[in-house]
Amino acid sequence: GDLWVTSTTHVWRRGPDGFRLVFDAPLPGPLLLQGVNLAVDGSGGVWRMGPGPVAWRLDTDGPRTPAAVGTLVEDPSRGRVLIATDDGEGLGVGEPGEHPLYSIPSEGRVPRKVDSDGRLWVTVAGGLEVYPLGGLPPSRIDLGDPDVYVHQVLESPGGTFWVGTDQHGLFRVQEQPFRTFQTQPTGPERQVLAIGPWVDGTVVATDAAGAATQIDGARMEPVRGPEAGISAALEDSRGGQWFSAYVAGLRNGLVGSTVEGSEVELPLPPRPISLVEDPYEPGVLWLLNPYAVRFRPYGEQRIDTVVAADEQVREIAWAGPDDVWIAGGDGLLHLTPEGIREYRSEHGYPVNMGRALHADPLTGDLWVGTYQEGLVRFRDGEFGVIRAEDGLFENVVSDILADDAGNLWMAGNRGVHRVALQEANAFLDGDIDRVRGVGYGRESGLLNAETSGHSGLRDGDGRLWFPTFGGAAVVDPVQALRLDSVPPRLVIQDITLGDRSLVSGSGEPPSPDQRRLDARFGSIYPRSPEGVEYEVWLEGADEGWRDVGSATELSWSSLGPGDYVLHLRARSPYGAVSQEDPAVAFTVTPYFRETLWMPLIGLMVLGTLVGTAWRGRVRVLERQQLRL
Numbered sequence: 001g002d003l004w005v006t007s008t009t010h011v012w013r014r015g016p017d018g019f020r021l022v023f024d025a026p027l028p029g030p031l032l033l034q035g036v037n038l039a040v041d042g043s044g045g046v047w048r049m050g051p052g053p054v055a056w057r058l059d060t061d062g063p064r065t066p067a068a069v070g071t072l073v074e075d076p077s078r079g080r081v082l083i084a085t086d087d088g089e090g091l092g093v094g095e096p097g098e099h100p101l102y103s104i105p106s107e108g109r110v111p112r113k114v115d116s117d118g119r120l121w122v123t124v125a126g127g128l129e130v131y132p133l134g135g136l137p138p139s140r141i142d143l144g145d146p147d148v149y150v151h152q153v154l155e156s157p158g159g160t161f162w163v164g165t166d167q168h169g170l171f172r173v174q175e176q177p178f179r180t181f182q183t184q185p186t187g188p189e190r191q192v193l194a195i196g197p198w199v200d201g202t203v204v205a206t207d208a209a210g211a212a213t214q215i216d217g218a219r220m221e222p223v224r225g226p227e228a229g230i231s232a233a234l235e236d237s238r239g240g241q242w243f244s245a246y247v248a249g250l251r252n253g254l255v256g257s258t259v260e261g262s263e264v265e266l267p268l269p270p271r272p273i274s275l276v277e278d279p280y281e282p283g284v285l286w287l288l289n290p291y292a293v294r295f296r297p298y299g300e301q302r303i304d305t306v307v308a309a310d311e312q313v314r315e316i317a318w319a320g321p322d323d324v325w326i327a328g329g330d331g332l333l334h335l336t337p338e339g340i341r342e343y344r345s346e347h348g349y350p351v352n353m354g355r356a357l358h359a360d361p362l363t364g365d366l367w368v369g370t371y372q373e374g375l376v377r378f379r380d381g382e383f384g385v386i387r388a389e390d391g392l393f394e395n396v397v398s399d400i401l402a403d404d405a406g407n408l409w410m411a412g413n414r415g416v417h418r419v420a421l422q423e424a425n426a427f428l429d430g431d432i433d434r435v436r437g438v439g440y441g442r443e444s445g446l447l448n449a450e451t452s453g454h455s456g457l458r459d460g461d462g463r464l465w466f467p468t469f470g471g472a473a474v475v476d477p478v479q480a481l482r483l484d485s486v487p488p489r490l491v492i493q494d495i496t497l498g499d500r501s502l503v504s505g506s507g508e509p510p511s512p513d514q515r516r517l518d519a520r521f522g523s524i525y526p527r528s529p530e531g532v533e534y535e536v537w538l539e540g541a542d543e544g545w546r547d548v549g550s551a552t553e554l555s556w557s558s559l560g561p562g563d564y565v566l567h568l569r570a571r572s573p574y575g576a577v578s579q580e581d582p583a584v585a586f587t588v589t590p591y592f593r594e595t596l597w598m599p600l601i602g603l604m605v606l607g608t609l610v611g612t613a614w615r616g617r618v619r620v621l622e623r624q625q626l627r628l
Contacts, residue, residue: 002015006038045057047072047081055081055096086106090105091109104138109122112128115155115161118133121161127141160172160174160175174526176445178440181474183209189448190207191469192469193207195465201460202215206232206233210245236277236283237277244273254266264301266295280320313326314327314354314355315328327368331349348382353371365378369410372395375387384428392435393412393439407421407481414449415439416446417439418438436575440475463477485576488572491522492582494519519555531572534570535568563587564587
């Protein structure tokens with residue numbers, strides 16, 4: 001809990017007794033201003049830069065010897081200090097004497113800190129570069145001015161980073177779950193039609209202009225394919241590369257090459273939109289739109305037109321070997337060795353136009369995405385539907401991808417949205433009344449929230465890719481769920497009963513005629529402040545929590561006498577609930593007529609009147625008896 005302060009020549013320490021100079025003499029040289037000035041390791045050691053590119057480990061007795069040659073890099077979440085050393089070929093960042101954890105170019109770069117996700121933040125001209133572990137390319141944060149120089153980065157909860165600069169003020173950098181890659185970085189946005197697997201675990205995105213772009217971390221490179229427009233591309237598991245394209249002389253078709261180098265030109269009317277590799281037969285391709293065509297390019301080439309639909313075939317999914325589902329404008333089709341079974345409205349299928357499919361490998365359930373009819377589950381021959389009125393974020397489901405945490409991520413017209421599988425099943429089984437759909441739009445990193453209506457991809461690292469009207473959007477579900485779990489911070493402005501503040505205690509104590517309760521509150525949630533909603537529970541009047549939406553002022557005008565406790569909480573658009581609860585207890589003072597004394601006095605008066613009347617009647621009877 002001590003505070004350490006450095007100048008260019010001295011170091012002070014502030015403890016319970018105030019500041020004191022730790023060292024009787026200055027350090028043997030000026031502070032190196034380009035690196036981190038002070039850092040603390042897990043054992044309580046304090047490190048200081050300078051003189052020159054040398055890191056000193058300090059204690060109350062003063063510095064012993066230079067601990068390492070290099071610049072300091074903070075890693076506070078792991079309780080360690082790293083050293084960045086220039087080996088002539090670049091900067092290696094790691095613990096002193098250990099193999100570097102990060103290797104980055106040295107020119108014009110100063111490493112600053114490692115965040116809680118293990119990413120290295122590096123100062124560059126005009127902003128920052130953020131390097132993930134594993135040698136992946138960095139992402140860049142441009143602060144809007146090439147002369148901005150970053151001195152310090154501070155991480156706070158919820159993916160918020162505070163960046164201190166030299167003469168350019170303080171910046172807040174908000175981490176977002178999605179990142180969107182534009183296939184045309186300058187000019188108008190291009191709609192991405194399809195995303196497929198490509199070389200060495202990368203992906204290839206094809207756009208409405210017929211271009212194919214390879215995306216590798218932060219790098220994008222055009223893919224050389226056919227001379228004409230490309231609608232879909234992929235590299236199969238055997239290394240063959242394939243393009244669905246419009247080719248002169250061929251009209252529409254499939255163009256590609258096998259891993260052995262064989263060139264293939266396969267005319268297909270019309271051009272297929274989707275290319276999918278059979279997960280149970282490596283190298284076997286399925287081409288969709290409007291037919292479902294199976295193509296075996298290796299060995300003796302063979303083409304099978306499996307389904308010739310009246311309308312567009314949109315999606316294909318595998319429940320197992322030789323167990324294939326196909327969705328499109330002609331209903332839902334189940335392909336097995338026994339034949340093809342059709343499901344349409346007359347069979348209980350709630351909608352003929354299916355857009356997306358996901359076969360759950362654990363339960364055997366089939367999930368179907370529709371256009372404007374929500375999410376459909378097929379289990380044991382029965383269909384069930386979840387719509388927006390049931391809690392789904394929206395009724396458009398154009399793609400379904402599953403993560404490892406039990407969530408279905410879906411593409412829609414308003415953005416990407418998700419729902420927990422456990423909740424979806426519980427709703428359809430009748431165990432709960434609603435699901436909690438979560439949506440992601442521009443505030444979450446989507447440059448254009450509307451997805452393109454075609455299939456996305458889950459890559460080998462578990463990241464989910466979605467084609468959108470603004471580019472290829474990718475999300476790491478682990479990172480997104482971590483960001484989603486950060487709740488808003490509830491802020492109470494005031495709670496008053498009559499003229500008295502129940503928060504500060506100011507004002508006159510409420511009299512019995514002051515029975516109006518007013519609450520003014522808000523929240524701190526930098527990621528999406530406009531999406532925060534609130535719940536209230538006035539214990540003593542309500543049976544439990546009730547949703548008040550985005551309202552931040554509430555009033556109760558005529559409370560009855562009694563004891564109450566007011567509870568408030570804020571809820572983020574992603575379901576995280578604030579930890580603060582004011583739990584303000586108060587009492588509404590009754591009028592005298594509302595107290596227990598009033599009926600008691602009434603009974604006493606009544607008893608007196610009855611007694612008086614009884615005695616008067618007795619006296620009358622006694623006089624009558626005397627006259628007789």
